[in-house]
Structures are given as C-alpha cells and as structure tokens.
Amino acid sequence: MAPAAYAGAAAPVxxxxxxxxxxxxxxxxxxxxxxxxxxxxxxxxxxxxLGRAHHPVRPPDPDAAELPGPLIVMATEVTADDLLMAxxxxxxxxxAVGGATGHAxxxxxxxxxxxxxxxPAEALDVxxxxxxxxxxxxxxxxxAPGMLDRAEARDAIxxxxxxxxVLAEAxxxxxxxxxxxxxxxxxxxxxxxDAGAAVVTAAEGVGLVRTExxxxxxxxxxxxxxxLANLVPVLRPLAGLPVTVRTLDFxxxxxxxxxxxxxxxxxxxxLPLMLAAPAAFSDQFEAILRAADETDIRLSxxxxxxxxxxxxxxxxxxxxxxxxxxxxxxxPLGAMIELPEAVEGVEEIAAEADFLSLGTNxxxxxxxxxxxxxxxxxxxxxxDPVVLGAIAHVCAAGRAADIPVTVCGDAAADPWxxxxxxxxxxxxxxxxxxxxxxxxxxxxxxxFADALHRADRVLDA
Numbered sequence: 001m002a003p004a005a006y007a008g009a010a011a012p013v014x015x016x017x018x019x020x021x022x023x024x025x026x027x028x029x030x031x032x033x034x035x036x037x038x039x040x041x042x043x044x045x046x047x048x049x050l051g052r053a054h055h056p057v058r059p060p061d062p063d064a065a066e067l068p069g070p071l072i073v074m075a076t077e078v079t080a081d082d083l084l085m086a087x088x089x090x091x092x093x094x095x096a097v098g099g100a101t102g103h104a105x106x107x108x109x110x111x112x113x114x115x116x117x118x119x120p121a122e123a124l125d126v127x128x129x130x131x132x133x134x135x136x137x138x139x140x141x142x143x144a145p146g147m148l149d150r151a152e153a154r155d156a157i158x159x160x161x162x163x164x165x166v167l168a169e170a171x172x173x174x175x176x177x178x179x180x181x182x183x184x185x186x187x188x189x190x191x192x193x194d195a196g197a198a199v200v201t202a203a204e205g206v207g208l209v210r211t212e213x214x215x216x217x218x219x220x221x222x223x224x225x226x227x228l229a230n231l232v233p234v235l236r237p238l239a240g241l242p243v244t245v246r247t248l249d250f251x252x253x254x255x256x257x258x259x260x261x262x263x264x265x266x267x268x269x270x271l272p273l274m275l276a277a278p279a280a281f282s283d284q285f286e287a288i289l290r291a292a293d294e295t296d297i298r299l300s301x302x303x304x305x306x307x308x309x310x311x312x313x314x315x316x317x318x319x320x321x322x323x324x325x326x327x328x329x330x331x332p333l334g335a336m337i338e339l340p341e342a343v344e345g346v347e348e349i350a351a352e353a354d355f356l357s358l359g360t361n362x363x364x365x366x367x368x369x370x371x372x373x374x375x376x377x378x379x380x381x382x383x384d385p386v387v388l389g390a391i392a393h394v395c396a397a398g399r400a401a402d403i404p405v406t407v408c409g410d411a412a413a414d415p416w417x418x419x420x421x422x423x424x425x426x427x428x429x430x431x432x433x434x435x436x437x438x439x440x441x442x443x444x445x446x447x448f449a450d451a452l453h454r455a456d457r458v459l460d461a
Contacts, residue, residue: 047114047136048153049092050145053126056082059217059257072132074124077373078115080107080254081216092134094119094141099371100378101361101410103254107213109410110194112434116141118375167437171202175440177422181448184428185440186244188408192233197433205242207357207430208302208408209234211284212248218256221280227287235295243297244334244357244406245288247281247315248274249304253373269305269339275314285322292331299331302357306335309348316352336408338362343390350401358391358426360409382411383420385461392459395425406430413439419446423455 051070056078070091073082077097083090083104093115098104100117108115114136126132126143133145133153142149175185186207187198198206214230215222222230235243250259250270259273274281285301292299303315312335323330332354337346339362350356360382365372367387381387391407398405404427411417412429418439421429431439 048156049114049134049136050150050153051091051132051134053128053130053132053143054086054088055128056086061085061087067129072134074126074132076121076124077253078104079216080104080213083107083111084213084216092116092136094124094134096121096124098253098373099375101365102373103251106361106410106432107190109413109432109434110188110190112432164437167441168201170441170444171437173440173444175204175443177443177446177448177451179448181422183422183443184404184406185436185443186406186428186430187433187436188430189234189433192237194433195234195237198436199237199241201433201436203241203433203436205244205298206238207244207406207428209243209245210249211246211288212250212254215248216254216256218258220258221277222284224283224287224290227284228291231287231291232294235291235297239296241297242300243292244300244302244355245292246302246304246336247284247288269307271303271305271307271311275311278318281315281318282322282325285319286326289323289326289328289331293326293328300334300355301331302334302336302355304336304359305338305362306349307339307341308345309352312349312352334403337394338366340366340390343393346394346397347400350397350403353401353403355403356394356398356405357430358394358405358407358409360387360391360407360411363387363390363409364411379410379414380417382409382414383417383458385458388420388424388455388458391421391426392424392455395427398427399425404428415442418442419451420455420458422446422448423451423453424459 049072051072052067054067054071054073056073056075064087067088071086071088073086073090073093075082075095078093078095080103083093084107090111090113092113093108095117096119098117105115114134116134116136116139119141123141131144133142133149176182184204186205187203188208189195189198189206190210190213211231248270288301301319303312306312316333319333320330334355334357335349335353336357336359337343338359342349362372364382364387365377367390368381368384370377395405406428407421407426408430412421413431413435418429429439
C-alpha cells in the first residue's frame with residue numbers, strides 16, 4: 001500500500017483562557033490560517049520558539065544593529081539570506097510563501113530552529129520587536145503570549161535540551177542497524193559553525209558543503225580569493241575527514257543580483273550558467289583545490305543539478321585543468337541526481353562519476369510536479385512510490401558501477417522516510433548536524449531486513 005502523504009496542516013488554535021493566559025498590559029492574538037509544520041526545531045522538541053518579531057529589509061543590511069533577544073524572522077517569503085543575515089540570533093521563522101523543501105527551510109534546519117510556511121498575510125502583520133511564540137508542530141503564531149504559554153514553551157525547550165544530552169552519549173557507538181548493516185552518517189554544512197558542530201556530533205565525514213550561501217548578495221561571479229576567504233574557515237575544522245564540496249548551486253529562491261538582472265522567467269538550475277562562464281567555474285575549482293590542500297581534508301567535488309553525462313564530462317575537463325594549474329591530484333568527482341532526466345540517464349552518469357548523491361528535495365518536487373516552495377511538499381513526500389522507485393533505480397546504477405550513493409536531501413532525516421532510503425539501497429545519509437544524533441539513534445534502532453521489506457512494499461505499490 002502506498003504511504004500517506006504528510007501535509008502537516010496546522011491545528012486549530014484554541015481560544016486563550018482570559019484569566020490564566022492573558023496579559024493585562026498587552027493584547028494577545030494567535031494566528032494560524034493554514035500554517036503548516038516545516039521543521040520542528042532541534043531533535044526531541046515540539047518545535048516551539050520564543051522571540052522578538054523581525055521583518056528583514058531587502059537587500060539585507062550587514063551593518064544593522066543587533067536586536068535584543070532571539071528573533072522570529074517574518075516575511076511574505078522568508079529567504080535563506082534573511083535567516084543568515086538577521087541582526088541577532090534566530091530562534092524561528094514564519095512565512096506566507098515557501099515550503100518544507102525550499103532553501104530557506106534547509107537553512108532553518110541547519111540553524112536548528114522551527115519554521116512555519118503557509119501563514120496568511122495578516123498573521124505576519126506584527127510590530128517589529130513584538131514578543132511572539134512560534135509552534136512549528138501546529139503552525140501557530142501567538143503574539144504577546146501569556147505567562148502559561150511562555151512557561152510551557154520554556155519547559156518544552158528544556159525537555160529537548162535534556163533529550164539531546166541523552167542522544168549525545170551514543171556518539172561514539174558505531175552507526176549500524178540492529179542486524180549489523182552499516183550506514184555511513186555524514187553532515188551537511190554551510191558555515192564554520194556547522195563544520196564545528198559536525199565534528200562535535202561525531203559525523204563520519206561531510207556529504208555536502210554548500211558554497212553559494214556567502215554569495216547570495218554578490219554583484220558578480222566570486223573570485224578565487226573570495227572563494228578561499230569563505231571556504232577555508234568552513235573546511236579547517238574538518239581536517240582529516242572525507243569532505244564533499246558542492247559547486248555553486250544557485251536557484252530561483254537563492255539567486256544573487258548579478259544573475260537575476262535581465263533574467264526572463266525562472267532560472268530553473270544554475271549549472272548551465274556555470275558552464276557558460278568557464279573562467280568563473282575554473283576559479284571556484286581552483287579555490288576549492290587550494291582550500292582542501294591548505295586544510296588537509298580528504299576532498300571530493302560534487303556537481304549539482306546534472307542533467308546528463310555530457311555536463312559531467314564538461315565539468316571534469318574544467319576540474320582537470322584547474323588541478324593541473326594548482327599542481328594537485330584530481331579529486332573524486334560526483335553528480336547530484338535531482339532531475340528526472342538524470343534518473344533516466346543515470347547509468348551513463350554513474351559510469352562517468354566517482355559517486356552519486358541524491359538531492360531528494362528537488363527530485364521529489366520534479367517527479368511529483370510540485371513546486372519546491374509549495375508548503376504541501378514536505379520531506380515525507382519522498383516516500384511516494386514514484387519517487388522511491390526513482391531512488392531505487394539510482395541506487396541500482398550505483399551498485400552496477402561500484403560507486404557509493406548518498407542522500408543529501410532533507411528526507412534523509414525524516415524518521416519515516418530514512419528507513420525506506422536505506423532499504424532502497426542508499427549507502428550513506430547526510431544530514432544537518434542539528435539532527436545527526438537523532439538520525440544515529442534511528443539507524444541503531446532499525447532492523448535492515450525490516451527496512452528492505454518496507455521499501456519493497458512501497459515499490460510494489
């Protein structure tokens with residue numbers, strides 16, 4: 001039987017008890033209006049966050065004064081840049097537009113904070129600096145919460161902290177299923193803080209280093225020096241570990257101004273633009289190679305949004321030339337499988353690649369015909385038989401070519417979908433460090449034979 005799609009619709013908001021919850025000095029209002037769970041914060045938490053409402057300016061002001069207390073970032077469409085450039089610590093985010101597999105949600109997961117999409121515009125009409133309570137599990141946004149609401153939220157945050165402490169005690173244990181099947185557990189990182197967290201949480205390596213995040217406001221292609229300045233601090237904590245660095249992955253919801261100017265319609269994917277700018281592409285390859293040499297990581301390079309084998313071959317030519325310029329060996333080169341056409345031609349791609357990585361966010365959206373920013377598109381939709389069938393096909397191509405297949409999408413951390421991915425043949429899961437302990441516990445409690453059976457049942461559907 002096919003798995004049910006997970007919509008995560010917000011629960012109704014009960015009317016507050018006037019005597020126990022209302023605050024006499026400030027009005028209280030709660031808004032849902034179709035808000036959907038996107039990410040429920042750190043492992044074990046119900047996804048609550050207390051903070052001050054912050055409405056980002058566009059473009060972000062890097063010199064803005066830091067606001068007091070944690071922030072709940074609010075906008076019609078919260079972007080990755082809004083979260084990364086916020087003038088203070090981000091505790092959560094609320095947006096009218098977007099979805100669980102969008103790039104802003106990916107950044108929220110990396111930050112370990114709850115994020116809610118699908119809220120009506122009036123719910124976001126909150127004064128700057130107002131105190132708000134965000135519940136990622138129900139989609140509820142409460143303005144000026146009462147004392148009881150605040151106490152319950154703080155209790156939930158404390159319970160989550162205690163659970164994370166328990167999970168952390170198992171970090172030194174091997175990541176194998178109860179019947180002895182090993183699963184490599186890697187981390188997705190985009191900053192030096194992420195890299196440090198990956199080391200602390202005992203990741204076996206890094207399956208994805210995002211390189212585009214520092215350049216979302218760029219006015220031109222980054223230079224070698226600019227790449228190095230941003231990449232070396234990320235790689236330095238990872239010395240000695242296997243690290244896969246992804247080349248620039250610009251897209252419609254993470255598009256720098258110099259690419260947006262004059263663009264007719266949607267970008268779709270950034271790889272053709274990279275191949276059309278070989279000097280810029282070569283600069284990034286050169287910077288990655290120099291940064292890897294300086295930081296002593298075990299480098300692999302990954303190309304996002306590969307459509308067919310000819311694109312991967314073109315990338316390899318640029319990489320070979322850059323390696324010759326730097327004077328270092330050519331590192332392994334892999335392809336992200338995120339497009340239906342890449343799935344169709346995966347045997348040829350696998351024959352050319354040194355490894356494959358599944359970008360389940362984009363692949364799921366494309367196969368199901370759903371916009372990646374649609375709130376209805378959650379990581380759990382990767383368990384759809386159509387999507388899982390494509391994943392199993394990719395894994396079979398990887399086995400035939402004797403190369404590993406990693407999952408870097410958000411589905412790798414979903415407790416319902418992760419066993420299906422393992423059962424379908426994925427050899428490694430790469431997740432944000434914020435949930436790495438939780439996923440390790442999931443794998444160690446999983447029976448591989450049962451994972452195979454679960455995947456077979458979905459595929460038979």
